[in-house]
Amino acid sequence: MNDVTVIKIGGNIIDDPVSLQKFLHSFSKEKGARVLIHGGGKKASELSRTMGVEPRMIEGRRITDAATLEIVTMVYAGLINKNIVAQLQSLQVNALGLTGADLNLIKARKRENAQVDYGFVGDFVTEDVNTGQLSRLLENGITPVFCALTHDMHGSLLNTNADSLAAGIAIALSEKFNVHLHLCFEKPGVLRDAENDKSVILQLDKNEYLSLKSAGKIFEGMIPKLDNAFKAFDKDVDVTIRHALNNSTGTKLIRHE
């Protein structure tokens, strides 16, 4: 079985052109099949404010009304995605910029929630990933670059969480490939003490995660990130949580011994 590396990068790298260039340079040197998934960064909120649409977040999730969907489509699928593609091409990586609508790669359903109307936000399951089409791209030496938009198969794009997208793609590809998932963020790994960047937990199993969570040591945005990470790990995906510019350290998920 062939190896595929799925790397997710977030706003901290995207918002800084120098860091992004450094990351893409190191990404271009990696061997083998790769999939890149990128988040949004500050640009969408900035553009939103310029256009008089005040960004609304509930528990770290962007409420995506029709105007916001237009904005994230412009920023994620246009500006960020295509600039990454152009830069990767200049580094000899045969990149292809994608949403889930392209080639019907990832369909999703609009999130229904009795308490909160998230708007045009989509969730998907493993079966919604078009693994055949995605595999063909990889087998043809193409590097898919996804922004975190899916579609509903009725003509509408849907905003989707980038960590969930990365984990979902990794799980779907694990049916055919030996998948390595790297969830990159602004820290060098999962920290035992959120205030101390030197406290990286090098190996984390589910029991330790659950006990750190109940002790309040792991909190906020790290919880959905790790839930996504363990979901992929449970499907035999090799998972590392690290800084985008530091491949030598990070947290590896391991089985409980």
Place this chain on the structure above:
Amino acid sequence: MNDVTVIKIGGNIIDDPVSLQKFLHSFSKEKGARVLIHGGGKKASELSRTMGVEPRMIEGRRITDAATLEIVTMVYAGLINKNIVAQLQSLQVNALGLTGADLNLIKARKRENAQVDYGFVGDFVTEDVNTGQLSRLLENGITPVFCALTHDMHGSLLNTNADSLAAGIAIALSEKFNVHLHLCFEKPGVLRDAENDKSVILQLDKNEYLSLKSAGKIFEGMIPKLDNAFKAFDKDVDVTIRHALNNSTGTKLIRHE
């Protein structure tokens, strides 16, 4: 040799959601391999003004400084392109939204002009079209949807005229396919009298074009459009100039008898 239809649509269709939907519906019913190329519409200028960047045009061409390149990348490659892709997928067309940077499909060179600095504007020749890669997409039943952005292979996107892009793609594909190019615009065809929509010239040869041009009957935006059209026609592309919503009439280019 197989047939490929290359259709270019412009702003008049893109700016009106109902017309666009009608066009996409009829596009989805057409048989055989197809490539869709879309222009920009008013949205880029609107967004430009909202962001405090006054659009500048010289002879109908947009001056593309760095801020404008960001805007057209958001609007063309993001908003317009991906909404067309999502709509086509809902109509069972396996669409893939593209710039020239994706899969290195169309590289270009920044336009050098001693008189005017057009900024990030790119021109390309037939050899710059990655015909092999584009053919593979078509042979796999994929419908490429291009916005009019190319790239310089040094990491930058370039704004490119959509008619030139459509003609260039048609010419490149004519090496391998029997190509039909439809340049669609807001009129039912090339008019003998610009004020009278009923005066469509059904068949136009180059001599007649040149004489109508010298007589001032064909002018302004129609001149570069027809120059692109005849460039493709000279390479054995079958060319029709028509309204996007009216496939039953239009101007067909013919050889001088």
